[in-house]
Amino acid sequence: MAKKAKRIQELLKKVDLTQEYSLENGIKTVKSLASAKFDETVEIAMKLNVDPRHADQMVRGSVVLPEGTGKKVRVAVIAKDVKADEAKAAGADIVGDDDLVEEIQKGNINFDVLIATPNLMGLVGKVGRILGPKGLMPNPKTGTVTMDVAQAVKNAKSGQVNFRVDKQGNIHAGIGKASFSQEQIMNNASTFIKAINKHKPSTAKGRYIKNAALSLTMSPSVKLEIQELLDLK
Structure with a gap:
């Protein structure tokens, strides 16, 4: 456990936990955090301002990522x-x-x-x-x-990702691999976020995306600027 804690501490030195990163810089930072012996998945987590207990505020759908997921799907x-x-x-x-x-x-x-x-x-x-x-x-x-x-x-x-908001309003998905290029991850991330925005319930009030972050399978998370994500249509 000590070895793992030390690894995380080293990775945290590369992340400003007080900063909200642009999508481009967030991806660049996350790629720099790759430290596992396998090709880690790039993950995005978002908290939406919806109440899934109401059927008209359920956010669910699918999107085909243009660069694929990097995973062989059976x-x-x-x-x-x-x-x-x-x-x-x-x-x-x-x-x-x-x-x-x-x-x-x-x-x-x-x-x-x-x-x-x-x-x-x-x-x-x-x-x-x-x-x-x-x-x-x-x-x-x-x-x-x-x-x-x-x-x-x-x-x-070819890279379809299904998404569904959980009871707390969270959505989580893998959008590529650490070995993907910056451009590939950007294309996938933008496509995924646009799909989430497209599925915004008409009854949802206030700021639709409350917070969002990028991470790797075994890395700290990087906070993202929300307004940039909301502007992706």
Whole structure:
């Protein structure tokens, strides 16, 4: 534990905890904090001025990051006949219907994203209690319940990030890797923030984004200037 504490102390010397960084400088600073033996994920955390207890203030959706996430995503699709063939052709790792549901019931979840056609959501419902807590339940709002399974598979493979505000109004997502260039992370960060702004509920009052920060998997966080984020449309 002492070794870890010392590492964090060294990283903290590179961060001004009293400062709010521009997005560009925040990314530059965060990249300089890479210290792990693996390629750390660049993470963004935002606190929104919404009350998710009210359905009309729930912020949920998905966005495809232009530079990808740097993570290999395993995609499963619950579909039949032609749609199953389309999913396989698009590069889905696992395709099935009753057989796939049986595997999920056994606890064999060898995928990161699950896509389903609308007509088979009744089948998916059988394993909702298993998928829900893991954040794997298909949902139309994230584009994972669709007849266009080919596009959904391509989106998931190319860097789609799903987001959902928690009970405290927080949203958290990975937007790239420490090995990404400054420009790549900037493109992904801007795209993600624009998506959050686009999903602002009409009933939300006051300043929509209360605070935000960037960090790596194993680094201190860097506070961001809020007005710059609010201006990204």
